[in-house]
Amino acid sequence: MSGKRSRSFKCAVHHRDREVCSENDFHLVDPDPPLRRMVRIIADEFLSEERDRKLYADQYTCCPPPLFILCITLIELAFFTYYWVAMGEVSPSGPVPIDSVFIYRPDKRQEIWRFIFYMVLHAGWLHLLFNLLVQLLVGLPLEMVHGSTRIGAVYMAGVLAGSLGTSVFDTDVYLVGASGGVYALLAAHLANVLLNYNNMEFGIVRIIGIFVVASFDVGFAIYGRYAAETLAMAPLGPGLGLGLSPGEALVGSGGLVGDVVEAVGVGGPLVGPVLVSRPVSYVAHLAGALAGLTIGLLVLKNFEQKLHEQLLWWVSLGVYAACTMFAVLFNVMNGAQPSFTLPHA
Incomplete structure (x- = not known):
């Protein structure tokens, strides 16, 4: 040639x-x-x-850029760094800033901002690392495809569902972490793959991969919630005790946290420390996933919607609206839970 x-x-x-x-x-x-x-x-x-x-x-031009996930990630990282410096320590599972004005607490349900802003706090660097990785690896590409408004709606719906679900089904725990929003993103992507896996390359492999990642994290949370629900108390002498059940000292978070406080016997002198184990709340994970399955089908755009997808749209809207309304009414009617305090010398 x-x-x-x-x-x-x-x-x-x-x-x-x-x-x-x-x-x-x-x-x-x-x-x-x-x-x-x-x-x-x-x-x-x-x-x-x-x-x-x-x-x-x-058609993609990166304009506007995918800023929501990046901003949320930086905010969560900044809050973690602040409390790390303020509390002077950090570990894979703590510490948890239980006195923060942002943490969800069952005794402060009337402070409604806590139902959202608990997401900026995390229980240890391992909890933070998992959430940030999923946000960036799943949330960022989803935002590039569907836009910041839609992904922001899915994420925040998962965060709200996490706190509402916990307030109904796990009423004794405090709550921190963005797991509700993270699982909403995972579930929204999973719903899309489940509906269309025949048209996607390695669709079944993707489904298995999502289930493995989610199951590992949720399984760890369930184990931590029940296996670690203990209250180890120093002997207080015959017939003496603190009079607390394990459920009265629970904090839902991304990891197990132990707080050592001074304990005093009933009518007796100070006798030693009490280790209170605060286990994981897994309800936020499941509630966030449910929000992702419903709101994800509502707001994530299809370039060409079919009839059965329109029916799913209405079913999803009804399920999410009904669950949210029930949880809100439950909180309004039940009010705040009694405040938990430990006796001090």
Whole structure:
């Protein structure tokens, strides 16, 4: 093949990428720059229909940028750093800032901002690390596909569902962490994969992967919630005790936390420390996942909606509205739980 004809062939091959090749140009321009490759990978991972993938890959401009997940991640990291410095210690499972104005507490239900802002606190760096990784690896690509408003709605719906669900089904625990929002993102992605796994490459592998990650974390939370529900007390002498049940000293968080406080016998002298174990609340994980399955189907856009998807839309709306209304009414009618305090010398 002559040099001129070879150059013409190269120009024809790269015509679809709209690259101009002159007769004196012997260097092929990369037809797929890094940003475009990343966009195509995200489209393949998070969109089920081939026409949707092509439309997204052709139209995506990164304007506006996906700022919601990045901002939430930085806020959570900043709060963790602040309490780390303020409390002077950090561990995989603590400490938990139980006196923070942001933590959800059953004895302060009337302070409604706690039902949302508990998400900025975390119980240890392991709890924070898991949530941030899922947010960035799942939430950020979802936001690039569906936009900040829609992903923000899914995330915040999961956060609210986590605190409302905990207030109804696990009434004795405090709550910290963004697990409700994180599981809403995971469940929203899972719902999309379940509905369209036949059209997605390695669809069944993706489903198994999501279930493995979620099951490991939820299983750890369930184990921590019940296996660690203990109240280890120093002997207080015959017939003496603190008079507390394990359920009266629970804090729902991302990890097990132990607080040592001074204990005094009933009518007796100070006798020693009490170790109160505060286990994990797993209800927020499950409630957040339910919110993701419902709100995710409501707000995550399909480029071409089918009839059965419209029916699912209405069913999802009804389920989420009914659950939210029930939880709100439950909290209004039951009021705040009695405050838990430990006796001091």
